[in-house]
Amino acid sequence: MEYFRLTRALARPLLMSPAVEASRLLGFGHAYILRRHLWPELAPMVLTVAAYGAATAIMAIAALGFVSVGVRPPTPELGSMMIELLPYYQEAPHALLQPIAVIFLMVLALQLIGGKDKS
Numbered sequence: 001m002e003y004f005r006l007t008r009a010l011a012r013p014l015l016m017s018p019a020v021e022a023s024r025l026l027g028f029g030h031a032y033i034l035r036r037h038l039w040p041e042l043a044p045m046v047l048t049v050a051a052y053g054a055a056t057a058i059m060a061i062a063a064l065g066f067v068s069v070g071v072r073p074p075t076p077e078l079g080s081m082m083i084e085l086l087p088y089y090q091e092a093p094h095a096l097l098q099p100i101a102v103i104f105l106m107v108l109a110l111q112l113i114g115g116k117d118k119s
Helices: 002-015 018-025 030-066 078-088 093-114
Strands: none
Touching (some): 018 030, 030 093
């Protein structure tokens, strides 16, 4: 839903612009107008929303796995890895920190990708 609303809100003024109207009058097709006029303006915003959505999904899946509602073993999942390693925290705290670090780095990478602007 959010992709549709974002795309529609950004594309409406672009479709009314003189450049798109000139392309239509010159006989260029829909694919050309999308590739040449719409996608360069829409891509940064849509990709930002996609990166934030992927980071949110990773956090949600890890949280569900941590409370044992996620996928069932033997399927590996970061939240269930944390819960399985929790009893061994006193002997090997670095083992518990590995899935936490993976989640942190994946979410950080997606946030940095999503935080890029057009400039």
